[in-house]
Amino acid sequence: MTEEQGKRLNDILELQEKVVSLWMDYWKDFSHIGTGPFWVILIMLVVPLIIVYFKIDRTKPFQIAFYGFNIHTWFTYSDAIAMRTGYVYYPYQVIPIMPVNFALDASLVPVTFMLVYQWCIDNNKNVLLYGVLTSAFFSFVFKPLMAAFNLIKLGNGMNYFYLFLNYLLILFLAMILTKVFIYLKHHPKTKTN
Numbered sequence: 001m002t003e004e005q006g007k008r009l010n011d012i013l014e015l016q017e018k019v020v021s022l023w024m025d026y027w028k029d030f031s032h033i034g035t036g037p038f039w040v041i042l043i044m045l046v047v048p049l050i051i052v053y054f055k056i057d058r059t060k061p062f063q064i065a066f067y068g069f070n071i072h073t074w075f076t077y078s079d080a081i082a083m084r085t086g087y088v089y090y091p092y093q094v095i096p097i098m099p100v101n102f103a104l105d106a107s108l109v110p111v112t113f114m115l116v117y118q119w120c121i122d123n124n125k126n127v128l129l130y131g132v133l134t135s136a137f138f139s140f141v142f143k144p145l146m147a148a149f150n151l152i153k154l155g156n157g158m159n160y161f162y163l164f165l166n167y168l169l170i171l172f173l174a175m176i177l178t179k180v181f182i183y184l185k186h187h188p189k190t191k192t193n
Contacts (some may be wrong), residue, residue: 020097023093023097030091031091031092031093035092037091037149037150038092040149040151041092041093042103044103044104044107045094045102048112049111052068052114056114056118060121063178064117066177066178066181067113067117067174067175068111068114069110070173070177070178071109071113072105072106072109072110074173074174075104075105075109075170076100076105076106078166078170079100080099083099084099087154087156088153088163089153090151090153091150091151091153092151109138112138113134113171113174116134127175128171131171131175132168134167134171135164135167136164138167139161139163139164140160143160143163144160
């Protein structure tokens with residue numbers, strides 16, 4: 001590593017520490033356990049996890065969980081990019097040092113998609129169609145409702161249609177990866193000596 005590279009990296013790390021400290025101070029002043037939004041977000045984190053525990057189809061939990069984990073992973077990545085670039089930000093957090101809204105990314109969104117996916121495969125319904133409808137609900141109903149209560153802010157030209165496109169991309173990625181792994185499960189590679 002060159003001296004210039006090391007200096008620049010140290011500058012970034014110092015700024016990053018400062019930003020984390022600012023978020024912690026902000027959380028202590030405006031988003032702490034004594035605020036209403038904290039509890040709303042905590043409910044969005046805990047309740048879906050309890051629901052999925054009782055509602056997941058225990059005959060195919062790994063398939064459903066794999067699909068949900070895909071939703072969680074891609075949504076967390078896209079949310080982190082959107083937050084870091086100023087397109088989306090969340091004024092209230094349960095965990096202030098997380099670069100994303102942990103309740104949405106790790107619980108509410110993936111669990112909702114998991115339960116829709118499960119319902120579709122259990123009832124022979126079109127996963128894509130109902131995934132698109134779920135994406136539309138989150139983009140055009142749920143996120144505007146969150147915005148009305150200042151739980152989300154959009155910046156730099158971000159709008160609900162772009163959020164919808166993001167949800168669709170995540171939906172497609174999760175569906176494709178899940179189908180690939182289901183295929184691999186049913187078509188094991190034969191061992192050759």
